[in-house]
Amino acid sequence: METAQAAQTVTGNNIANAGTAGYTDESADIVQGPEGPVTGYDNPNVSSNYSGGSVVNTITRSREQYLDAEYRTANSNSTANSTLSSSLGDVQDSFNEPTSDGISGAISTFFTNVTDLQNSPSNIGVRTSVIDSGAALAQSIQTVQSNLTSNNSALALNVSDDMTQVNSLGTQIASLNQQIMEATAANQQPNSLLDQRDLLVDNLSKLANITATSTSNGAVNVAIGSTVLVSGDTSNTVDLATMQSRGDLTSGDIYGLTQAQGDIAGYQSNLNTLASTIVTQVNAVQSTGSGLDGTTGVPFFTATAGSEASTIAVNPTLQNDPSDLAAAAAVVAPATTPAAGDASNAVLLLNVSTTQQASLGNQTISNYFNGVVTALGNATSNAQTEAADTKATTTSLSNERSTIEGVSTDTEMTNMMIYQRAYQASAQFISTQNDMLNTLVNTMFNG
Amino acid sequence: MNVTQSYLASYLNNSVETSSSALSKVTQELSTGLAVNEPSDNPSGTDQILTINDTMANVAQYQADATSATNSLSYTDSQLESVQNLVTQARTIAVAAASSGTESTTDQASNAQQISSIITAITNLANTQLNGNYIFSGTATTVQPYTPGDTTYTYNGNTSTSSTAIGPNQEVTTSTPGSTIFQPILTALSALQTDITAGNSSTISNTDLANIDTANTNLSEVRASIGSTVDQVTSAGTDLGSMTADLQNQLTSVQDVDIATVYTQLQTDQNVYQASLEATANAFKYSLADYISG
Numbered sequence: 061m062e063t064a065q066a067a068q069t070v071t072g073n074n075i076a077n078a079g080t081a082g083y084t085d086e087s088a089d090i091v092q093g094p095e096g097p098v099t100g101y102d103n104p105n106v107s108s109n110y111s112g113g114s115v116v117n118t119i120t121r122s123r124e125q126y127l128d129a130e131y132r133t134a135n136s137n138s139t140a141n142s143t144l145s146s147s148l149g150d151v152q153d154s155f156n157e158p159t160s161d162g163i164s165g166a167i168s169t170f171f172t173n174v175t176d177l178q179n180s181p182s183n184i185g186v187r188t189s190v191i192d193s194g195a196a197l198a199q200s201i202q203t204v205q206s207n208l209t210s211n212n213s214a215l216a217l218n219v220s221d222d223m224t225q226v227n228s229l230g231t232q233i234a235s236l237n238q239q240i241m242e243a244t245a246a247n248q249q250p251n252s253l254l255d256q257r258d259l260l261v262d263n264l265s266k267l268a269n270i271t272a273t274s275t276s277n278g279a280v281n282v283a284i285g286s287t288v289l290v291s292g293d294t295s296n297t298v299d300l301a302t303m304q305s306r307g308d309l310t311s312g313d314i315y316g317l318t319q320a321q322g323d324i325a326g327y328q329s330n331l332n333t334l335a336s337t338i339v340t341q342v343n344a345v346q347s348t349g350s351g352l353d354g355t356t357g358v359p360f361f362t363a364t365a366g367s368e369a370s371t372i373a374v375n376p377t378l379q380n381d382p383s384d385l386a387a388a389a390a391v392v393a394p395a396t397t398p399a400a401g402d403a404s405n406a407v408l409l410l411n412v413s414t415t416q417q418a419s420l421g422n423q424t425i426s427n428y429f430n431g432v433v434t435a436l437g438n439a440t441s442n443a444q445t446e447a448a449d450t451k452a453t454t455t456s457l458s459n460e461r462s463t464i465e466g467v468s469t470d471t472e473m474t475n476m477m478i479y480q481r482a483y484q485a486s487a488q489f490i491s492t493q494n495d496m497l498n499t500l501v502n503t504m505f506n507g
Numbered sequence: 508m509n510v511t512q513s514y515l516a517s518y519l520n521n522s523v524e525t526s527s528s529a530l531s532k533v534t535q536e537l538s539t540g541l542a543v544n545e546p547s548d549n550p551s552g553t554d555q556i557l558t559i560n561d562t563m564a565n566v567a568q569y570q571a572d573a574t575s576a577t578n579s580l581s582y583t584d585s586q587l588e589s590v591q592n593l594v595t596q597a598r599t600i601a602v603a604a605a606s607s608g609t610e611s612t613t614d615q616a617s618n619a620q621q622i623s624s625i626i627t628a629i630t631n632l633a634n635t636q637l638n639g640n641y642i643f644s645g646t647a648t649t650v651q652p653y654t655p656g657d658t659t660y661t662y663n664g665n666t667s668t669s670s671t672a673i674g675p676n677q678e679v680t681t682s683t684p685g686s687t688i689f690q691p692i693l694t695a696l697s698a699l700q701t702d703i704t705a706g707n708s709s710t711i712s713n714t715d716l717a718n719i720d721t722a723n724t725n726l727s728e729v730r731a732s733i734g735s736t737v738d739q740v741t742s743a744g745t746d747l748g749s750m751t752a753d754l755q756n757q758l759t760s761v762q763d764v765d766i767a768t769v770y771t772q773l774q775t776d777q778n779v780y781q782a783s784l785e786a787t788a789n790a791f792k793y794s795l796a797d798y799i800s801g
Contacts, residue, residue: 078512085511152545158556158762168564175568179575179671182640182648401646401669401682414675426561434554437546444547455521459514466511473795 061490063090064483066116071475078467082259084121085467086251091117121251122464125274128258131457132265132272136311138450139266143316144323145443147215151324152440154207157433163204163334164433166197167426171413177387178410181403182352187382194342194360195374201335205328205369212324215317222267222314223300229264230282230295233257237279238293244278264289268312284308323439328369330432335368337419337428341412349386349405354397358384512791519787526780533773542764552761559758566747566754569673573744576671576681577737583642584733586635587688591726593632597625597696598719604703605712615703622700626693630655633689643685645669652685653693660693662686673743679736688729691722 067088077083093113156162170193173186180186236257243250257280261272264282270289273281282290285308287298300314309315339361346360358378364371378384387406388398413425420428535544546553600618630653633643640648644664652664664685670678695718702710 079516149545149547152547155546157546158543158553158560160560164557164561168561172564172568175565175572175672179572399646399648399665399667400650401640401648402667403646403669407672410672426557430554430557430561433546433557434550437548437550437553440545440547441550455517459518462511462514462517466513468511470795473799477799 061486063114063116064479068479070119071472074467075469075472078469082255084123084255084465086119086121089117089120090114118249124464127461131461134454134457135265136269138454139313140311140316141443141447141450143313144319145447147320148440148443150211154211155204155433163200164429166200169193170197174410178403178406181387181406182400184382187385191374191378191382198372198374201369201372205331208324208328212321215321219314219317226267227297229260230289233260233290234293234295240278266313268314269310331369334429335372337417339363339368339372345408346386350388350391350398351386352383354391355384515790519790522783523787526783530776530780533776536764536769540764541762543762555761559754563754566751570747572671573673573740576740579637579681580733580737582637584730586632587730590629590632593625593629594692594723597622601699601711601716605708615706619700619704622696626696633685645684673740679740683729691725695719695722
């Protein structure tokens with residue numbers, strides 16, 4: 061009866077935890093009880109060793125170590141890819157292409173207005189449009205660059221949160237290790253502690269590529285690449301720079317985040333190159349020509365060297381006086397102002413748009429930028445595909461694990477009925493025994 | 508396989524998630540009408556869209572420039588037509604002056620007066636402005652080519668020509684410096700005026716008429732050249748128009764959604780989504796617990 065009751069308790073526990081994350085289905089291992097002499101018989105010809113019923117030996121968790129490891133590897137991979145994919149999605153939003161409001165549209169508009177300048181070099185309205193569209197171009201580059209900086213800071217914040225979490229999980233696992241080691245030494249079966257620890261290791265696998273190794277004393281050692289996070293009952297505080305310098309991170313959320321940060325840095329550097337080329341080339345043409353009033357040497361763009369994309373702007377002097385825009389060729393003495401219809405410098409300015417720039421890998425300005433956007437599109441699309449693929453793998457492993465480690469309430473119901481019947485039968489047995497004793501006693505005393 | 512509750516939950520959750528994200532993608536395409544909403548939707552298509560948009564902006568500018576070049580060339584030609592009519596009038600007077608020989612002083616004075624008026628009219632035409640710019644002063648568009656009343660007929664403009672881009676590496680000359688058109692005419696007519704006043708009929712018939720004819724031929728050549736430029740610009744404009752249509756078609760095929768296909772896809776995705784929701788709602792409906800009587 062006690063056996064049936066104990067088994068029933070396990071079943072009840074399983075049903076109660078059918079929805080608990082990390083809970084592992086348990087089963088009562090029922091074995092025959094210890095043999096012993098049956099009292100009341102002393103005939104030496106009859107074997108006195110009868111089987112002593114049944115007892116619940118252990119309560120086993122249905123866990124598969126191999127599947128756990130597979131799942132965690134897949135989980136790290138899938139998290140890295142989905143993090144990269146969603147981060148690059150944000151980067152795409154920052155670029156705002158292909159729309160007419162992005163950098164590509166601004167480059168087009170600027171040079172289209174320069175074409176207009178070539179045809180009407182002395183028209184102040186046309187000059188103002190060229191200068192204004194130059195300012196719009198500068199602004200759109202600055203906006204994208206600053207959006208990318210915000211993207212990067214958001215990722216950096218996530219990385220630091222993740223690192224805090226890694227170290228906190230490490231501490232928790234080490235503490236569970238200690239409790240489990242003590243329980244194991246005392247020959248106990250600390251199933252709920254084991255479940256908790258497995259769940260923590262699962263959570264850790266989301267953050268980084270980890271290897272969890274079980275030891276004979278019940279502890280689990282956790283490492284990220286060659287960096288040891290947990291060893292027995294002690295945990296180490298790990299830091300990102302060290303792990304990166306050792307090349308320890310290969311998947312997981314942190315890896316995905318740092319990959320995305322690297323990509324963003326690349327796009328920011330691309331934008332710097334673009335902005336720097338625009339500033340240099342446009343200013344070079346501007347410096348060779350002459351303004352409507354004969355003014356020379358008023359640069360078109362201003363920017364801080366090295367951070368052109370975040371500082372590019374139209375020279376305020378030019379904005380205040382559009383006649384300073386050098387549409388004409390340099391004035392030859394004794395003349396002091398160029399011919400009003402001279403547009404030869406505007407032609408040179410327009411050529412900037414069609415020239416293959418050495419600083420842009422021999423591409424034109426707009427081709428270079430289109431290439432950057434296309435590369436971003438490809439990177440995002442690949443990350444999305446990878447994320448979907450690795451997610452499918454993770455889901456299938458997670459499902460496989462659920463079928464083994466999870467609780468089926470129907471199975472538990474069936475078990476419940478078996479144990480219920482066993483309990484009933486045992487009770488019936490006792491009741492029958494009681495009847496038999498009654499009969500014996502009554503016969504002896506009343507017969 | 509042991510179907511556990513957590514397995515069933517995660518499986519159903521996943522299928523609902525997959526079908527709802529497919530549905531949201533299709534809904535986005537339908538609401539924007541665009542197949543490429545982000546570069547990752549179609550990276551190579553994005554490159555095409557950006558390139559086409561850039562080319563279309565250029566083509567639109569070239570078209571506008573071609574139109575304005577045609578207008579300005581036509582206007583120039585209409586002014587030169589008036590000049591040519593005046594030169595023809597002057598030649599008629601010259602022919603009369605050369606043949607009669609014994610004209611009265613009154614007639615001489617009247618003829619000379621007519622030539623003087625013609626010269627003034629031609630000078631005014633040479634000083635024509637379009638949109639505030641002198642069209643016959645080369646690129647010195649703010650400088651009046653001939654000062655009225657200047658009997659030496661000094662050209663004040665320059666000899667540069669301005670041009671308009673009507674396509675990549677395709678430029679047409681849209682102005683002719685006044686000096687090449689008007690200098691021979693004004694010089695010839697000014698000599699004619701002097702000779703009529705002086706009654707030098709032989710000089711008129713021997714020199715002045717020939718000079719007028721040379722200036723007139725030169726003018727005809729300039730007008731023919733303007734005419735051929737107008738033809739060139741018009742044909743370029745037509746090309747640019749069909750190029751715009753082609754680019755628009757290309758852009759549509761890459762960028763826009765095929766409404767019929769997307770609607771069908773929407774219907775399919777809706778059905779799948781509905782089915783997965785229904786499956787989820789019914790999954791936990793039955794349990795062995797329902798059939799165990801206490």
